[in-house]
Amino acid sequence: MKILTIIVVGLVVTMFVIAGLSESAPGYGKYPAIFLAATTSSLLGMAYFTIYGILRKDKYILGAIMFSALQSAYVLFLRLPADTNPFGMMWAIMITLSANGAVLYTLGILRMAFVAVSTRSNPLSAPVGTP
Numbered sequence: 001m002k003i004l005t006i007i008v009v010g011l012v013v014t015m016f017v018i019a020g021l022s023e024s025a026p027g028y029g030k031y032p033a034i035f036l037a038a039t040t041s042s043l044l045g046m047a048y049f050t051i052y053g054i055l056r057k058d059k060y061i062l063g064a065i066m067f068s069a070l071q072s073a074y075v076l077f078l079r080l081p082a083d084t085n086p087f088g089m090m091w092a093i094m095i096t097l098s099a100n101g102a103v104l105y106t107l108g109i110l111r112m113a114f115v116a117v118s119t120r121s122n123p124l125s126a127p128v129g130t131p
Contacts (some may be wrong), residue, residue, distance in 0.1 A: 001055065001124045008048045012041040039094045042101015049108045056123075058115075064107040069102040 006098060019037035024030050053061035108126070116121040 001052070004048065004051065005124055008044055011044060015041055035091075035094045035098060038098035038101065042097050042104070043101070045101045045105050049104055052108070052112075058111065060111050061108055064104055064111075068104050072096050072100050 015037040019030065019033040022030060022033040025032055034074075046068070049061050050065055052058065053065065112123040115121075
């Protein structure tokens with residue numbers, strides 16, 4: 001789990017560094033590259049915390065993932081108007097996934113910190129079934 005954590009953190013940092021160093025698009029600036037990095041890192045975070053939640057049998061992390069997925073479905077399928085063009089739909093999907101990834105990263109890191117404090121152990125090497 002420690003190696004996976006290092007890989008995920010390294011990939012997220014690399015994506016944002018590359019997005020920051022990318023050339024600005026005329027009229028949009030660096031926003032498309034930054035949103036692409038945020039969307040990709042949020043999907044990577046969802047995969048990471050899904051693996052963490054399943055391996056550690058952590059119902060709180062898995063519940064946060066389910067909440068994130070349900071919120072995405074609500075926003076994307078019910079709130080977007082039917083006459084949205086593909087460009088607007090793509091931006092909406094990217095923004096929604098990025099926001100859900102940010103919430104999941106926050107909840108996941110807080111949960112890992114709580115496990116570390118409550119069990120006085122490393123949450124990345126904690127035995128299965130920790131609180």
